[in-house]
Amino acid sequence: MQQRWADRDEVDVYLGVGANEGDREAAIRTAIAALAVTPGIAVVRVSRLRETEPVGGPPQGRYLNGAVHLRTALAPHALLELCKALERAAGRRFDGVRNGPRPLDLDLLLYGDRELDTRDLTLPHPRLAEREFVLAPLRDLGVDVAVIPRPVAGPRVFEEPDAFAAWCDARRRGGCELGLVPTMGALHDGHASLMRRARAECERVAVTIFVNPLQFGAHEDLDRYPRTFAADLELCRQAGVDAVFAPRVDAMYPPGFCSRVAVGREAETMEGADRPGHFAGVATVVARLWSLARPDRSYYGRKDAQQVAVLRRLQRDLGLSGALVECGIVREPDGLAMSSRNRYLAPADRRAATVLHRSLRAARDAFAGGQHDRDALLAVARAVLDAEPRGRLDYLELRDEGDLAPLPAGRVPRGRMLCAVRFGEPPTRLLDNLSLRGADEEEPW
Ligand code: AMP
Numbered sequence: 001m002q003q004r005w006a007d008r009d010e011v012d013v014y015l016g017v018g019a020n021e022g023d024r025e026a027a028i029r030t031a032i033a034a035l036a037v038t039p040g041i042a043v044v045r046v047s048r049l050r051e052t053e054p055v056g057g058p059p060q061g062r063y064l065n066g067a068v069h070l071r072t073a074l075a076p077h078a079l080l081e082l083c084k085a086l087e088r089a090a091g092r093r094f095d096g097v098r099n100g101p102r103p104l105d106l107d108l109l110l111y112g113d114r115e116l117d118t119r120d121l122t123l124p125h126p127r128l129a130e131r132e133f134v135l136a137p138l139r140d141l142g143v144d145v146a147v148i149p150r151p152v153a154g155p156r157v158f159e160e161p162d163a164f165a166a167w168c169d170a171r172r173r174g175g176c177e178l179g180l181v182p183t184m185g186a187l188h189d190g191h192a193s194l195m196r197r198a199r200a201e202c203e204r205v206a207v208t209i210f211v212n213p214l215q216f217g218a219h220e221d222l223d224r225y226p227r228t229f230a231a232d233l234e235l236c237r238q239a240g241v242d243a244v245f246a247p248r249v250d251a252m253y254p255p256g257f258c259s260r261v262a263v264g265r266e267a268e269t270m271e272g273a274d275r276p277g278h279f280a281g282v283a284t285v286v287a288r289l290w291s292l293a294r295p296d297r298s299y300y301g302r303k304d305a306q307q308v309a310v311l312r313r314l315q316r317d318l319g320l321s322g323a324l325v326e327c328g329i330v331r332e333p334d335g336l337a338m339s340s341r342n343r344y345l346a347p348a349d350r351r352a353a354t355v356l357h358r359s360l361r362a363a364r365d366a367f368a369g370g371q372h373d374r375d376a377l378l379a380v381a382r383a384v385l386d387a388e389p390r391g392r393l394d395y396l397e398l399r400d401e402g403d404l405a406p407l408p409a410g411r412v413p414r415g416r417m418l419c420a421v422r423f424g425e426p427p428t429r430l431l432d433n434l435s436l437r438g439a440d441e442e443e444p445w
Helices: 023-036 076-089 132-140 161-173 189-201 230-240 279-295 301-317 342-344 347-352 357-367 373-386
Strands: 011-019 041-045 050-052 065-073 105-111 157-158 178-183 204-209 244-247 296-301 323-328 391-399 416-423 428-435
Touching: 011 023, 011 132, 023 041, 023 065, 023 076, 050 132, 065 132, 076 105, 076 391, 105 132, 157 161, 161 178, 161 204, 161 244, 161 279, 178 189, 178 279, 189 204, 189 230, 189 323, 204 230, 204 279, 204 357, 230 244, 244 279, 279 301, 296 301, 301 323, 301 416, 301 428, 342 428, 357 373, 357 416, 357 428, 373 391, 373 416
Parallel strands: 157 244, 178 204, 178 296, 204 244, 296 323
Antiparallel strands: 011 065, 011 105, 041 065, 050 065, 391 416, 416 428
């Protein structure tokens, strides 16, 4: 006996059907008839067709909407292709007008209990639960719409590295470009600007929130580092982030973990001189996150310019995947670079902390006024810093604008000035940097 095509993996599938141009009912009935004669598809039931108001898009006529219950062994993407072919056959133009009028609309709503998230197909349909014009016909067909898995409101949260890696892998296999934004939490608008840029450039965005003990020295602020997970998650939700990876320390570094990524001599200067081992800790956690997520793009803030230089080197040396995107500094209205550590500052120190930006700007203004001597430019910034008694200077340097290599004394054609200053007790260290050609600095998102 000939075996029926569908004996193996037959799945109950629900399609949304709609039209608001031409003979709407004829277009819908023609498409359903075409589905019914397609090998590999059985049409089980068709809902009542309803008149509905258009949702979103330009002014347009009312829709006729319904749903169809199919049984099929066709894979989700094969079905999607078929639906698109039927839409084209009905005269639909794919002219880029979002929610525009159409002679036929076929939406894959439910494919068994499959959850799928690819570039061109997400299952269940992501806007299903919000659309009464879809829910009503599904109810006609006996679907218990209350138990349809709803798209999670806000990002998926992962604690386990393997689960996060599997999620990233599934996005990539689905053809989505993945953006990664590593953070230590206590998120502010500086972090959000990285997420906004990732959102604009990638189809899926993952944020990591992990206060990495490896990058803190013995007497640093690891224990008191602010942890504000609920607020962080809300900020990620508002930025349209798809996944948040917030592992426990013992999941990132299980017992026995003892490897470190060594970084070059340059990482022993500036931040590295004040914080021995800091960049090895940063490089180790980033290499670990990178290998879990294997992002197409990862996003870092220029506020930590030396960190960007170290990570660029790491990426080149180890051949880590994807592009490293350096993002502009987000500042408070008075010029202070946003930082999770700003909240430690006593009010008087908070007011005094504008000295970092003021000193860098003074050097930039002197450069614009024709002063191009390295030491004279440093002296200009230094004078501003010295005039603020609440700040204790850790370092002030003028480096190459790109790779932050030291610049010889004498005339500098361009450069980036960097400083770190401590305020209060226990000390809060703040960082800042500015290109001498400040006008060239890229605006943050
Ligand atoms: P953190 O949580 O301090 O490790 O920072 C996570 C990422 O956000 C790093 O790439 C930082 O450089 C970036 N970042 C922090 N503050 C700012 C800011 N004010 N503007 C732009 N990026 C920032």
